[in-house]
Amino acid sequence: MRTSRALWTISPSKCEIRKETINLALGSDEVLVRTLWSGVSRGTESIVVRGGVPESEHQRMRGPNQGGDFSFPVKYGYSSVGIIEAIGSQVKNLRLGVKVFCLYPHQDLYLVPASQVIELPDQTSTAEERAVLTPNMETALNVIWDAGVSAGDKICVVGGGVVGLLIAFLCVRTPGCQVVLKDPQPRTEQCKALGIHIFNNQNEFDIVIHASGNPAGLADCLSLASDEAIIVEASWHANQLCLLPLGQDFHVRRLTIKSSQVGSLPPHKRPRWTYRRRLALALSLCCSQDNFALNSLLEHPPLEFDHPEFVQTYLSLFPGRQQEKPSTEKATGLCFRIKYPPLKS
Structure with missing residues (x-):
C-alpha cells in the first residue's frame, strides 16, 4: 500500500x-x-x-x-x-x-x-511541461472543426485566454487565413510568439469565434461578423444568462450562431474519429518541438x-x-x- x-x-x-x-x-x-x-x-x-x-x-x-x-x-x-x-x-x-x-x-x-x-511522443522536459496544454488544445481542435475553418478565411477570435490563443494558433497555420485576436488584456508576447495579429478595429470576418467566457463577448461577436458569417460559441457560461441583440439587422444579415463543446465530436468527424484519436493529436501538437512557441502560454x-x-x-x-x-x-x-x-x- x-x-x-x-x-x-x-x-x-x-x-x-x-x-x-x-x-x-x-x-x-x-x-x-x-x-x-x-x-x-x-x-x-x-x-x-x-x-x-x-x-x-x-x-x-x-x-x-x-x-x-x-x-x-x-x-x-x-x-x-x-x-x-x-x-x-x-x-x-x-x-x-x-x-x-x-x-x-x-x-x-x-x-x-x-x-x-x-x-508522450516527445519525452523531453520541455515537452512534458507543454503537455499540460493538451485538454485546451483538444478543445481548440474541436472548435476549428465546428467552425469549418478553411484556406483563406478571415477569422477573429474574441477572448485571449489559453483556449482562445490555441484556437488562433491553429487558424494561423491554415493556409491563407487572416487571423486576429481581440481581448481587453494585452497579449503582445503570446501573439508575437504564435504569429497572431492583434485586433485593430477590423470587421467583416468570415468566422468569429467567441472564447472569452464573458457573456458580453458573444454580443460583441455579432458586430464583427460579415453577412452570412458563422459565429462559434466556444465558452461555457454555466448558469449565467447571455443577452444578445437579435433584433436590428441580425436576421437580414443571416448570421449563424453555432455552439461547440469538446464533449462531442463534430458530426462530420464521427465516422472516422474517436475521442482517443483526437486526444492523441492534441498531445502530439503540444509536445512537438516545432511548436516550441506554445511555451509562451505557460x-x-x-x-x-x-x-x-x-x-x-x-x-x-x-x-x-x-x-x-x-x-x-x-x-x-x-x-x-x-x-x-x-x-x-
Missing part, C-alpha cells in the same frame, strides 16, 4: 489536501503513475470551485476520473502528466519510466487502466504542490477572489501548472 495526496474542493471556495491509500496489487491492465505536472483549467475549475455547475449538468460535467460528486466534496481536474512507476502483467504497449498524459485530477500518485494513458513560476500555501495559491487563481499569490515573482504566462515533487519512499 502507498499513500497519495489529492486536491479536493469541500465547499464553495474552500479546498484541502486529502490522503488516499493506493493498493499496489495492480490489476493486470493497470498502471501506476507518479505525477510530474498537472494543468489548471481556470475557466472550468473556477466554476467547480465556487459550486457553479448547474444541477442539470452534474453528470455531463463529470471528469473521467473525478472523485466525489458535484457540488461538494469533489476531486476535479483533467490534465495530468506523469511517469509510469508500475505496470500490470497484461500491459504490453507501455514500459516503466515512460512519461504519459492522463485525464486525471490534481493528485501526486494514481492507479488507472493503461487504456486511459497516452505516451505561467512562470509554477505552483508547487508541496508548498505550505499551495491551497491558498490555487484558490487565488480564480475570478472574484481578492487574496494575492504568496509568490512575489511576476506572472508571465496564461496556463497555470502545478509541479509535483519526487515522492518519498
Whole structure:
C-alpha cells in the first residue's frame, strides 16, 4: 500500500489536501503513475470551485476520473502528466519510466487502466511541461472543426485566454487565413510568439469565434461578423444568462450562431474519429518541438504542490477572489501548472 495526496474542493471556495491509500496489487491492465505536472483549467475549475455547475449538468460535467460528486466534496481536474512507476502483467504497449498524459485530477500518485494513458511522443522536459496544454488544445481542435475553418478565411477570435490563443494558433497555420485576436488584456508576447495579429478595429470576418467566457463577448461577436458569417460559441457560461441583440439587422444579415463543446465530436468527424484519436493529436501538437512557441502560454513560476500555501495559491487563481499569490515573482504566462515533487519512499 502507498499513500497519495489529492486536491479536493469541500465547499464553495474552500479546498484541502486529502490522503488516499493506493493498493499496489495492480490489476493486470493497470498502471501506476507518479505525477510530474498537472494543468489548471481556470475557466472550468473556477466554476467547480465556487459550486457553479448547474444541477442539470452534474453528470455531463463529470471528469473521467473525478472523485466525489458535484457540488461538494469533489476531486476535479483533467490534465495530468506523469511517469509510469508500475505496470500490470497484461500491459504490453507501455514500459516503466515512460512519461504519459492522463485525464486525471490534481493528485501526486494514481492507479488507472493503461487504456486511459497516452505516451508522450516527445519525452523531453520541455515537452512534458507543454503537455499540460493538451485538454485546451483538444478543445481548440474541436472548435476549428465546428467552425469549418478553411484556406483563406478571415477569422477573429474574441477572448485571449489559453483556449482562445490555441484556437488562433491553429487558424494561423491554415493556409491563407487572416487571423486576429481581440481581448481587453494585452497579449503582445503570446501573439508575437504564435504569429497572431492583434485586433485593430477590423470587421467583416468570415468566422468569429467567441472564447472569452464573458457573456458580453458573444454580443460583441455579432458586430464583427460579415453577412452570412458563422459565429462559434466556444465558452461555457454555466448558469449565467447571455443577452444578445437579435433584433436590428441580425436576421437580414443571416448570421449563424453555432455552439461547440469538446464533449462531442463534430458530426462530420464521427465516422472516422474517436475521442482517443483526437486526444492523441492534441498531445502530439503540444509536445512537438516545432511548436516550441506554445511555451509562451505557460505561467512562470509554477505552483508547487508541496508548498505550505499551495491551497491558498490555487484558490487565488480564480475570478472574484481578492487574496494575492504568496509568490512575489511576476506572472508571465496564461496556463497555470502545478509541479509535483519526487515522492518519498
